[in-house]
Amino acid sequence: MQRFLIKDTAKHIGEKVRVCGWVNVRRVHGKILFIDLRDISGVLQVVFVPSNKEAYDLAQALRPEWVVEITGQIVKRPENMVNPKIETGQVELSVESLKVLSESETLPLSIEGDGYDIGEETRMKYRYLDLRRERLKNNLVVRHKVIKFVRDFLDKEGFAEIETPILTKSTPEGARDYIVPSRQDPGKFYALPQSPQQYKQLLMVAGLEKYFQVAKCLRDEDPRGDRQPEFTQLDMEMSFVEQEDVMELIERLLILLVQSLFPNKKIQEIPFPRINYKDAMAEYKTDRPDIRKDKNDKDLLAFCWVVDFPFFEKNDEGGWTFTHNPFSAAKPEFEKDLMAKKNIENILTTQYDIVLNGFEIGGGSIRNHRPEALEKVFEIMGYKKEVIREKFGHMLDAFKYGAPPHGGIAWGLDRVLTLLLNEPNIREVIAFPKTGDGRDFMMQAPSEVDKKQLKELHIKIEKK
Ligand code: ASP
Numbered sequence: 018m019q020r021f022l023i024k025d026t027a028k029h030i031g032e033k034v035r036v037c038g039w040v041n042v043r044r045v046h047g048k049i050l051f052i053d054l055r056d057i058s059g060v061l062q063v064v065f066v067p068s069n070k071e072a073y074d075l076a077q078a079l080r081p082e083w084v085v086e087i088t089g090q091i092v093k094r095p096e097n098m099v100n101p102k103i104e105t106g107q108v109e110l111s112v113e114s115l116k117v118l119s120e121s122e123t124l125p126l127s128i129e130g131d132g133y134d135i136g137e138e139t140r141m142k143y144r145y146l147d148l149r150r151e152r153l154k155n156n157l158v159v160r161h162k163v164i165k166f167v168r169d170f171l172d173k174e175g176f177a178e179i180e181t182p183i184l185t186k187s188t189p190e191g192a193r194d195y196i197v198p199s200r201q202d203p204g205k206f207y208a209l210p211q212s213p214q215q216y217k218q219l220l221m222v223a224g225l226e227k228y229f230q231v232a233k234c235l236r237d238e239d240p241r242g243d244r245q246p247e248f249t250q251l252d253m254e255m256s257f258v259e260q261e262d263v264m265e266l267i268e269r270l271l272i273l274l275v276q277s278l279f280p281n282k283k284i285q286e287i288p289f290p291r292i293n294y295k296d297a298m299a300e301y302k303t304d305r306p307d308i309r310k311d312k313n314d315k316d317l318l319a320f321c322w323v324v325d326f327p328f329f330e331k332n333d334e335g336g337w338t339f340t341h342n343p344f345s346a347a348k349p350e351f352e353k354d355l356m357a358k359k360n361i362e363n364i365l366t367t368q369y370d371i372v373l374n375g376f377e378i379g380g381g382s383i384r385n386h387r388p389e390a391l392e393k394v395f396e397i398m399g400y401k402k403e404v405i406r407e408k409f410g411h412m413l414d415a416f417k418y419g420a421p422p423h424g425g426i427a428w429g430l431d432r433v434l435t436l437l438l439n440e441p442n443i444r445e446v447i448a449f450p451k452t453g454d455g456r457d458f459m460m461q462a463p464s465e466v467d468k469k470q471l472k473e474l475h476i477k478i479e480k481k
Pocket of ligand 1: 211253380381382426
């Protein structure tokens with residue numbers, strides 16, 4: 018007999034069905050035994066009566082979180098037992114047979130309620146149980162819907178989703194790289210990507226024209242605020258575009274996404290206001306201004322763009338470094354200054370950041386597609402010719418063979434979801450996040466490895 022999802026049972030009054038799921042709660046009323054059965058789709062009241070002795074006796078043993086399979090008839094509930102709050106509130110299952118598929122020990126944490134008050138260590142160690150919680154299951158399903166929406170939208174716009182490597186070479190994106198030792202090449206290392214930046218630009222050189230990817234990005238940063246060592250970007254790149262084209266596309270996508278999947282949310286202003294960096298700093302003292310007119314309204318979304326960022330800033334050693342992305346182009350009116358390495362502090366970049374309710378949710382830029390211009394950026398940053406060659410030779414070479422003008426953007430998917438779902442931090446929208454200090458309490462990572470593995474990798478650990 019075919020399995021019914023619980024949410025569908027209400028439409029089948031009088032029919033015999035088979036359902037599977039977890040025992041949510043078990044209650045006894047006089048001689049009658051009730052359980053609430055839960056599956057991915059909902060909760061169903063199940064009734065065991067003494068006249069069905071076999072099932073009734075077996076049901077005495079049921080405890081919360083046991084996994085069962087039940088067949089029976091869907092019947093209307095007595096009037097006084099109707100529960101208007103749930104989809105199946107009009108019906109219940111009158112049991113014919115019960116099969117226990119799996120037993121459960123008492124859970125180490127409660128999965129009722131929102132769970133915010135349970136210690137992080139417990140929630141993370143038993144994440145697979147924490148995820149049984151309604152709120153978190155819903156967050157993951159919404160995450161899926163958002164990704165699917167973006168995929169469908171971009172597909173219609175002519176984008177191709179293309180995967181890029183996880184084992185790659187260090188890129189200068191401002192954070193520390195995670196590195197992976199090479200067994201074949203002792204003393205050499207791969208780096209895990211901080212973003213697919215260089216690959217997506219090389220795909221433009223390859224003539225793909227419109228790329229996107231749901232991309233894992235890895236950055237070995239000190240624990241600070243609400244960060245994860247690995248996070249997901251919706252990463253895009255386009256050829257033959259200007260700043261305006263990228264911003265228009267993203268704005269259209271975000272508006273449509275909110276209207277389609279989050280109809281309760283109100284976007285404060287369309288088109289999204291644009292603020293230049295200087296004004297943002299003067300007026301809001303931040304380049305991530307929270308421009309909400311009513312900060313108490315949890316359904317208000319105040320998007321804005323921040324543009325006209327300085328390209329370079331002084332680093333701790335007194336030299337120049339990039340503020341956002343070394344691959345960005347200068348704004349056209351500053352191209353001459355960049356090429357002459359003059360007026361450096363005033364050069365503005367084509368960088369555009371998208372900000373939502375005071376959080377930067379994404380950013381991108383038009384890139385330098387001419388090798389001379391890219392080389393100048395690295396020279397301004399004080400890199401020697403050999404270093405530029407060694408680190409970026411592949412980009413400079415690629416740009417010699419007909420690189421189209423191109424630009425792109427990436428959003429932090431986890432952050433966008435956190436804001437749309439009114440969650441307090443990004444861990445609530447990631448299936449298996451790490452703790453604030455980068456640990457995985459469930460898998461116990463990071464962990465030591467066998468001596469043999471280290472030997473193969475030519476690595477000796479210096480114990481302090
Ligand atoms: N790769 C950039 C980042 O991770 C985004 C971009 O410029 O497309 O911030």
